[in-house]
Amino acid sequence: MSVQMKQRGSGGGASKSRDLLQVTAQRSRQDSPPPPAGQPLPPLSVRAGEDNLRGGGGGRMGSGSSSLKHIPDGQQLMEETGFSAAHLLRLHERFDFLDKDGRGHLRPEDFEEIRELTENPIGGRIIAAFFPPEKERLDFPSFVRILAHFRPIGKNRSRDRAQPEQANSRTGKLKFAFELYDQDRDGKISREELLQVLRAMLGLQVTEEQLRSIAERAVQEADIDGDGAISFDEFKKSLEKVDMEHKMNIRFLK
Amino acid sequence: MMAAPRTLFWLLSGSLLGCGGLTPPQAHSPPPSAGVNSSLHADAPTALRVFSVDYHHVQAPFEIVLWIMLASLAKLGFHWSGRVPAVVPESCVLIMVGLLVGGVIYGVRHSAPPTLSADSFFLFLLPPIVLDAGYFLPGRLFFENLGTILWYAVLGTFWNVLGIGLSLYGVCLLAPSSLGDISLLHCLLFGSLIAAVDPVAVLSVYQEMQVNEQLHILVFGESLLNDAVTVVLYKLFESFLRLPSVSGLDVLLGMCRVVVVGLGGLFLGLFFGLLAALTSRFTSRAQVIAPLFVFLYSYLSYLTSEMLHLSGITAIVTCAVTMKQYVEANVSEHSNTSIQYFLKMWSSVSETLIFIFLGVSTIQDVHMWSWPFVCSTLLLCLFWRATGVLLLTPVVNKLRRNAVTFRDQFIIAYGGLRGAICFSLVFLIDDFPKKRLFITTTIVVILFTVFVQGMTIKPLVELLDVKRKKKTLPTVSEEIHTRFMDHLMAGMEDVVGYWGQHFWKDKFEQFNKKYLRRFLIREDQQAHSILRVYQELERRGQRGDDGAPSVVDPCPPSRPLLPEEMDSIRRILSRNLHSFNKKQTRAYSRHSLHQDVPTNRARKPLHRHQSVGGRYTCNATTPQEDDERLCDSLRGRAGLSRSHTVCSRSSRRTLSDSLASTESQTQSQPENPKPEPDRTSSDQQEKAPKKHLSFNLENEKQQ
Numbered sequence: 010m011s012v013q014m015k016q017r018g019s020g021g022g023a024s025k026s027r028d029l030l031q032v033t034a035q036r037s038r039q040d041s042p043p044p045p046a047g048q049p050l051p052p053l054s055v056r057a058g059e060d061n062l063r064g065g066g067g068g069r070m071g072s073g074s075s076s077l078k079h080i081p082d083g084q085q086l087m088e089e090t091g092f093s094a095a096h097l098l099r100l101h102e103r104f105d106f107l108d109k110d111g112r113g114h115l116r117p118e119d120f121e122e123i124r125e126l127t128e129n130p131i132g133g134r135i136i137a138a139f140f141p142p143e144k145e146r147l148d149f150p151s152f153v154r155i156l157a158h159f160r161p162i163g164k165n166r167s168r169d170r171a172q173p174e175q176a177n178s179r180t181g182k183l184k185f186a187f188e189l190y191d192q193d194r195d196g197k198i199s200r201e202e203l204l205q206v207l208r209a210m211l212g213l214q215v216t217e218e219q220l221r222s223i224a225e226r227a228v229q230e231a232d233i234d235g236d237g238a239i240s241f242d243e244f245k246k247s248l249e250k251v252d253m254e255h256k257m258n259i260r261f262l263k
Numbered sequence: 264m265m266a267a268p269r270t271l272f273w274l275l276s277g278s279l280l281g282c283g284g285l286t287p288p289q290a291h292s293p294p295p296s297a298g299v300n301s302s303l304h305a306d307a308p309t310a311l312r313v314f315s316v317d318y319h320h321v322q323a324p325f326e327i328v329l330w331i332m333l334a335s336l337a338k339l340g341f342h343w344s345g346r347v348p349a350v351v352p353e354s355c356v357l358i359m360v361g362l363l364v365g366g367v368i369y370g371v372r373h374s375a376p377p378t379l380s381a382d383s384f385f386l387f388l389l390p391p392i393v394l395d396a397g398y399f400l401p402g403r404l405f406f407e408n409l410g411t412i413l414w415y416a417v418l419g420t421f422w423n424v425l426g427i428g429l430s431l432y433g434v435c436l437l438a439p440s441s442l443g444d445i446s447l448l449h450c451l452l453f454g455s456l457i458a459a460v461d462p463v464a465v466l467s468v469y470q471e472m473q474v475n476e477q478l479h480i481l482v483f484g485e486s487l488l489n490d491a492v493t494v495v496l497y498k499l500f501e502s503f504l505r506l507p508s509v510s511g512l513d514v515l516l517g518m519c520r521v522v523v524v525g526l527g528g529l530f531l532g533l534f535f536g537l538l539a540a541l542t543s544r545f546t547s548r549a550q551v552i553a554p555l556f557v558f559l560y561s562y563l564s565y566l567t568s569e570m571l572h573l574s575g576i577t578a579i580v581t582c583a584v585t586m587k588q589y590v591e592a593n594v595s596e597h598s599n600t601s602i603q604y605f606l607k608m609w610s611s612v613s614e615t616l617i618f619i620f621l622g623v624s625t626i627q628d629v630h631m632w633s634w635p636f637v638c639s640t641l642l643l644c645l646f647w648r649a650t651g652v653l654l655l656t657p658v659v660n661k662l663r664r665n666a667v668t669f670r671d672q673f674i675i676a677y678g679g680l681r682g683a684i685c686f687s688l689v690f691l692i693d694d695f696p697k698k699r700l701f702i703t704t705t706i707v708v709i710l711f712t713v714f715v716q717g718m719t720i721k722p723l724v725e726l727l728d729v730k731r732k733k734k735t736l737p738t739v740s741e742e743i744h745t746r747f748m749d750h751l752m753a754g755m756e757d758v759v760g761y762w763g764q765h766f767w768k769d770k771f772e773q774f775n776k777k778y779l780r781r782f783l784i785r786e787d788q789q790a791h792s793i794l795r796v797y798q799e800l801e802r803r804g805q806r807g808d809d810g811a812p813s814v815v816d817p818c819p820p821s822r823p824l825l826p827e828e829m830d831s832i833r834r835i836l837s838r839n840l841h842s843f844n845k846k847q848t849r850a851y852s853r854h855s856l857h858q859d860v861p862t863n864r865a866r867k868p869l870h871r872h873q874s875v876g877g878r879y880t881c882n883a884t885t886p887q888e889d890d891e892r893l894c895d896s897l898r899g900r901a902g903l904s905r906s907h908t909v910c911s912r913s914s915r916r917t918l919s920d921s922l923a924s925t926e927s928q929t930q931s932q933p934e935n936p937k938p939e940p941d942r943t944s945s946d947q948q949e950k951a952p953k954k955h956l957s958f959n960l961e962n963e964k965q966q
Contacts, residue, residue: 103760125757131747135754159755186744186751203743210746227740247740256748259759 090157104149115147130209134189158185161258182257187241197238200228334615352717354618361622369626379620384687388613390565393576395610396487397583404480411659416488419651426647428454434639441633445697452500453701459493461682478671490684491576495524497688528574532581535564540589540783553598589783617683625706631699640704652676670727677720680712
């Protein structure tokens with residue numbers, strides 16, 4: 010709890026004035042015609058009230074001052090990723106919780122603290138997905154942007170259809186998964202990369218030859234242009250029958 | 264070849280039976296011991312008797328031992344009998360043996376064979392079974408699925424009890440001539456006792472089936488809690504029966520009492536569990552009696568809660584779950600083994616005895632038969648259980664990450680075999696005119712579920728699997744990618760702290776680390792340096808190497824695969840991707856401590872230990888702050904492995920601070936060191952051992 014307060018205090022104190030400016034700027038923007046993102050935002054005061062209710066209920070660690078003002082660029086993040094304020098607050102709490110030293114950013118070691126993640130066969134890849142190749146720091150906006158891939162596709166289809174390249178569209182989700190396979194980022198899943206994943210998932214129970222033949226078969230099935238590797242389009246095509254949209258969603262505390 | 268041991272077994276038991284059959288008459292007639300002995304002595308006043316038989320001196324223990332011997336020999340025979348264990352659940356065979364024994368005794372003495380008193384069941388036979396179940400409960404899985412388990416156990420049991428009770432009352436009303444004097448309370452009482460399910464008996468048939476860990480823990484947890492709920496409800500209805508009249512206030516008080524009883528048992532169990540943990544901290548100088556404390560404290564918790572009319576089952580289970588991690592950390596390796604073996608042994612014996620007595624008690628002349636009552640009970644049990652599961656599952660599926668599939672639901676519903684608890688609860692009923700009818704019905708229900716359902720469930724599930732597979736044959740890619748997504752989502756939800764579950768768990772872990780472990784665990788056991796290194800390297804390896812390109816293997820030429828290869832691939836995938844976390848846990852077994860994994864699988868990780876151990880001699884630096892975390896995570900895993908294997912523990916205990924000794928220890932681990940049969944494939948895998956480290960422990964876990 011003290012860590013969290015410190016984080017909020019230090020972050021808030023420095024940029025509080027900036028936040029207020031931003032907040033007021035947002036508020037004035039809202040009175041103008043609806044923003045092009047197509048997200049109908051109710052007036053901020055009502056939102057803040059909602060936040061206080063939801064934030065307080067959703068996070069037991071909430072210190073009571075659970076308003077969006079404490080998250081830098083909160084409004085912008087909301088618009089960009091499509092998360093609601095309550096979700097964003099919850100993610101922020103989780104971010105603070107993971108950030109045990111109160112640094113304001115996460116390192117890979119913080120992720121490794123999560124025990125279940127370390128036991129996950131692809132846990133290492135997941136952690137690596139959060140951190141781009143050179144950087145070892147993850148700040149909150151990047152954290153949220155990555156998690157935006159897993160936001161459930163809303164019922165309000167019109168909002169999502171306006172932006173097909175939104176992070177949580179089917180394409181966005183599949184792209185994220187594809188990049189987990191494609192470790193060398195060449196845009197294709199080679200047989201070797203698939204074999205690595207298979208080895209991680211099936212591990213000791215299957216012999217090397219069997220793994221190889223499984224990988225071989227998988228590549229054969231998906232490879233349309235015959236280059237011996239699976240491109241992103243081929244990957245998408247091979248999964249067209251699978252209901253990916255519902256699988257790749259994180260369910261939030263409502 | 265199988266015939267010889269079997270016939271031998273039958274002969275042996277028959278002869279034991281002969282002795283047993285002859286002796287019980289003296290148990291029931293007033294002991295003429297004094298008269299007989301004195302007459303014997305009177306016959307030989309002056310000469311010293313060289314050889315004499317004085318049965319009465321040893322009668323009680325002798326008979327008990329004979330019964331236990333019979334039970335154990337029956338069990339032995341069962342396991343020697345070839346294909347039988349795969350087809351017939353053990354409980355069936357034991358009941359048949361009991362029937363045989365009962366028949367023999369009846370034939371010899373022309374009167375009812377001895378029956379089990381309900382007191383001895385509840386005080387002596389039940390606690391070991393429940394303690395065994397509680398001690399070997401996979402803690403983390405259990406708490407992850409606790410909501411679902413409680414949902415099925417508590418709500419499901421209430422549904423069953425009320426459903427069966429009320430509909431039976433309806434049946435009684437419909438047949439007033441024969442069943443008119445059974446009141447509503449009696450029906451509810453009967454419903455509560457007949458709803459006690461013992462699916463663990465069925466799990467033994469599943470050794471060869473794929474019981475994924477989720478289903479396993481659901482069934483297991485449900486049976487435990489279901490027993491507790493049933494006993495509580497039974498006692499409630501019984502006390503209602505004893506009241507002159509039942510008013511609304513009484514019902515309200517009854518519900519409060521249910522809550523009090525449950526929570527009281529829980530707290531009592533916690534109390535004794537912590538006491539046991541504390542005591543085990545000081546047993547280092549007298550290691551031999553350390554296991555005794557585990558049993559004493561658990562039994563004490565059970566007896567205390569029975570004394571206070573609280574739920575003894577809840578108490579003993581809570582006690583076992585609480586003390587397990589601390590006791591295992593505190594006591595020596597051998598003590599741990601002793602604890603586990605004794606638990607398995609006693610619970611095994613208890614269960615066997617119960618089923619044999621079940622068979623024996625069937626041969627009685629106290630039966631009262633009534634076609635409508637018996638048949639309707641059978642049908643209603645099946646019906647209410649099925650509807651309960653079908654109704655409860657959709658609700659719980661919305662809240663779960665892994666849905667409970669239809670196949671799982673079928674197994675849960677159809678696998679609701681009744682067992683020992685029903686049997687003994689029915690004997691405990693205060694005497695009333697139709698008690699004998701209840702006893703007969705209970706026995707029929709138990710026999711029906713055990714024999715018919717027990718033997719047909721496996722073929723039916725296989726049929727279901729086949730039908731399901733025929734409809735959709737996913738491609739290999741789909742299967743792989745779907746499973747990949749599952750792992751990904753699990754990881755993401757762990758990052759996000761899905762549902763705040765992790766919040767409470769993390770809080771508890773912090774509390775545990777800061778206070779409980781410091782208090783309850785011996786100082787020198789709190790950190791294990793060697794495993795720190797191992798863990799850290801493993802996790803670094805997992806993170807780092809996953810990104811690095813693997814060793815260049817020559818690409819196999821791409822050619823279309825033959826259909827047989829395709830089939831074998833599909834089989835491999837379905838068998839290995841089936842369980843979500845890739846842990847293929849064997850069903851909980853009363854007979855064995857080590858799950859009977861094929862030996863080559865058992866030796867592979869050990870081989871890898873050796874290859875891995877050698878590589879890490881240079882990388883022995885660890886940050887200090889990782890200690891606790893690593894120990895905890897290891898403990899979390901080791902906790903599961905502890906339930907099922909002896910081997911992995913020795914690597915923890917006997918380690919000193921150098922990796923070299925790790926190597927020697929792990930090399931001395933295998934109890935029967937045979938040459939590695941598939942050395943070539945494991946040599947290949949040696950090239951990428953780091954990736955497999957996390958699965959070493961996983962695999963040992965599943966052993």
